[in-house]
Amino acid sequence: MSTATKVSDIKKRLSIPAFAAPMFLISGPDLVIEACKAGVIGAFPTLNARPVAVLEQWLQRITAELAAAEQENPGKIAPWAANLIVHKNNQRFEPDFELILKYRPEIVITSLGSPARVADQIHDYGGLVFSDVNSVEFAHKAAERGADGLILICEGAGGHTGFSTADEFVPQVRAFFDGPIIVGGTISTGADIRHVIDVGADFAYMGTRFIATNECQAQPAYKQMVVDSTSADVVLTPYFTGVPAHFLLPSIRAAGIDESKLADRKGQIGFSADGDEDSKDLSAWRDIWSAGKGVDRIQSILPVAELVANLREQYAKA
C-alpha cells in the first residue's frame, strides 16, 4: 500500500485531522486512548513509560482497549502513534524500538535525529514514519532519510520550538515534498486547525492544548497554569535543555531560578535522568513546565472527548 493510500485511510477514521502530539512525561495511555476514541491520533513518547517493562504494559493496554473500541465503533477509532527519540543520548532507544517492532503502531514519530536509523524496519511491517523538523534544511534531510511524513514545528510551539510561520513553512516544504505534512505550533482551537489545513497541511499537531485535559498526566497545578497563563508568560530559553524551548515563566519563578540566567545554555538534552521521580534536583519538564504560546486560547481543563467535540464544531464553522 502506498503512503498516500495509508494516509487517506487514516483520514477517514478521524473526526478532525489532528494529532494529540507527544509530550515528554505527561502524555500517557489515558490521553492516547481517549484521543483515539474521539477520532484524533493519540501519540506518546515511549520514554514516558518507565522502566521499559512499563512500556510493554502500556502498549498492551493501548492496543487492547483500542481494539475493543474498534469493535464497538468500527472505522471510527484513530490510530495511535509512538514517539521514538532517535537522539544518541537516548539510552532507551534499543529496547523501545524492539517493542515498537513488536506492537507495530501505524505511525512512528521520530524526533531529535535522523529517521534513517528506524525507517526500513518500520516500513517492513507496513508502518509510516513521520519526522519532526523545524527548518527547510532538516525537512530535506528527513525526507531523504526515509520519512514518509514531515511534521513542521512552527513558531510558538510547546517544547523545542520552530521559528517559521505555517504560512511560510508549508509552501516551502510542499515545493519539494509530496507526502503528508503535519503542522505544529500554537494550534489550540478548531479555527487554528482549519488555518493550517487551508495553507496546505494534512494534519494539525497539538501539544499544549492537550495539557489542559483530564486525561493528561500532568500535575493539576501545571494544567491550571496553562489555563491561567498568556503568551507573555511563555519564555523561550536554551537554559534547561541546551536548545531553545518554551517554558512557563511562573514555573521558573516557583523553582527560584534567576531569570537573568535564562539566556545561558546550562543544561543539555537528556532523557533518562530528567524527570526521574527519585531525583531531588530540579529538572526541566518535571519541575519546569513547558507550554507553547497557544496558551492564549486555552480557557479550561476538559475531558478529551469534550475538547475534541468542541474542536470539531469550531473546525466545521471556521
Ligand SMILES: Cc1cc2nc3c(=O)[nH]c(=O)nc-3n(C[C@H](O)[C@H](O)[C@H](O)COP(=O)(O)O)c2cc1C
Ligand atoms: C510539555 C511538552 C513536552 C513535549 N515533549 C515532546 C517529546 O517528548 N517529543 C516530541 O517529539 N515532542 C515533544 N513536544 C512537542 C510536541 O510534540 C508538539 O510539537 C508541540 O507541543 C506543538 O506545539 P503546541 O504545544 O503549541 O501545540 C513537547 C511539547 C510540550 C508542550
